[in-house]
Amino acid sequence: MTTSKENNQEYNIIDLFSGAGGFHIGFEQANYNVRLCIDNNDLVERTHNRNFPYIPFINKDIREVTSEQIKKYYQGELDIIIGGPPCQGFSTIGKRVSSDPTKREKHDPRNELVLTYSRLINELKPKFIVMENVKGILTLDGGKYLENVLSELRKAGYNVDYRLINMADYGVPQVRERVIILGNRVGLPVEFPKPDHSNDPNDDLPMWNGCWGVISDLANMGDKREFNHVALKHTEKNIQRYKLIPEGGRLPENDLPPELYRKNFGNTYKRLDRKRPALTMVPGNDAFPIHPTLNRSLTVREAARIQTFPDKIIFEGNRRQQGHQVGNAVPPMFSKKLAEFLKEQLNKMK
Structure with missing residues (x-):
């Protein structure tokens, strides 16, 4: 006899830096169980409570949230952690700042949140991890910042890789380039969903969607x-x-x-x-x-x-x-396609 989890293909996730919910909406649409959302913003909490009253929400600086607090919201193993840490500190729009705390005039504490995300992953040990960020993370500190993040995740036992993805390649009616970091600790190769739209008329794929x-x-x-x-x-x-x-x-x-x-x-x-x-x-x-x-x-x-x-x-x-x-949100259309792709990976473990 199969369990309801097997029947419904439901997996447990938590969303760190959840914002208006664009990331987890796609996972919900793919029939995941969103056990918890975390963000540090009273207004975001109001938006969350209006739209997702059934999902617990912690309104707190994530640097002050412990893994023990998070574990109270789910039982057993955690399947996926998703999140898009605030990234204005190294956005390509506006003045760049360094992640080096010794450079005080350029230091931005928001950059530390990405490493906090890595710490919680190390402690909670989900099977899969997903992180979204702006393309500026690729060149911050000459690429050293991103490599530090990846190194921390590898030390925690994850196979990790990243891609610069244009959301228009996945049907979103918007040219939006974002870095997606994926990882798993179950021994699977790190793979990314293939684009299903193209800007090249010679491709077999449908053309990008107009707005x-x-x-x-x-x-x-x-x-x-x-x-x-x-x-x-x-x-x-x-x-x-x-x-x-x-x-x-x-x-x-x-x-x-x-x-x-x-x-x-x-x-x-x-x-x-x-x-x-x-x-x-x-x-x-x-x-x-x-x-x-x-x-x-x-x-x-x-x-x-x-x-x-x-x-x-x-x-x-x-x-x-x-x-x-x-x-600031992740487009739900993309997150749903990513969620469905990761579900195929999770299903391989049954």
């Missing part, structure tokens, strides 16, 4: 605050600038009328192309890229759609806080 298919119905909906769909009130000057941005292009800074010129123009002065994946959704100063057809930036809901969040997920806080939660 219009997921946001077109929202264009003329009007503001719906309870749905996180509220357009920013742009200044008339910015609207005039947006009118000059062609679809799929950016503001022609060198040909602007004097009254529209400003000193610095950021990524928010780029317009999406309906037929192409969106630019990377990153939490900027209240604004995402420009809508493909309207002279405004994307709403939080449109960005969430591009990030492949289900519409039922509601983000708490003001618009800027909502945008940060969306922009």
Whole structure:
């Protein structure tokens, strides 16, 4: 007689640095049991409790969370730990900082969280581990930081490897490059799911998904605050600038009328192309890229759609806080495909 675990293909995971839940949503959709989420943010806790009241949540600095505390939320062995440690400290956007504590003017404590993640893995010993981070981790300290993380995981008994993955290659309507670290302590080779979309018309795979298919119905909906769909009130000057941005292009800074010129123009002065994946959704100063057809930036809901969040997920806080939660998340479409791939690996152990 088989157990319910065997029948339902359910495995136990915990999500460290869970944020708005993009990572674990995909694993839930693949029928995993999410036993615990951890993050250190009151607003994230509100979003979590609204959308996932059935999943326990610890709101605490993970450096202060012990493995004994975590073990109270599951019995037996832990199948997978997933997590995306906060990574702004070594993002390729903005000023880079060193992970070396001796360089105090450049040191960022957020970089220590990745090593804290490694410590908990060493103590909890899940069968598989998944870590997501920005591509800046590849070159931090000349690559030494990443090698240190991998070395710590290998010392804990894990086969580990990493890949720089573009989420568009997995059907996400967004060009989004992230580093995925995978590992296991069960003796299996480290493998990664193969892309199922391509930007090469000569490939046999379907082409990348354009962003219009997921946001077109929202264009003329009007503001719906309870749905996180509220357009920013742009200044008339910015609207005039947006009118000059062609679809799929950016503001022609060198040909602007004097009254529209400003000193610095950021990524928010780029317009999406309906037929192409969106630019990377990153939490900027209240604004995402420009809508493909309207002279405004994307709403939080449109960005969430591009990030492949289900519409039922509601983000708490003001618009800027909502945008940060969306922009920092792992796209659930990718995490589900990764979860299904790892389930095949787990099933080999039966």
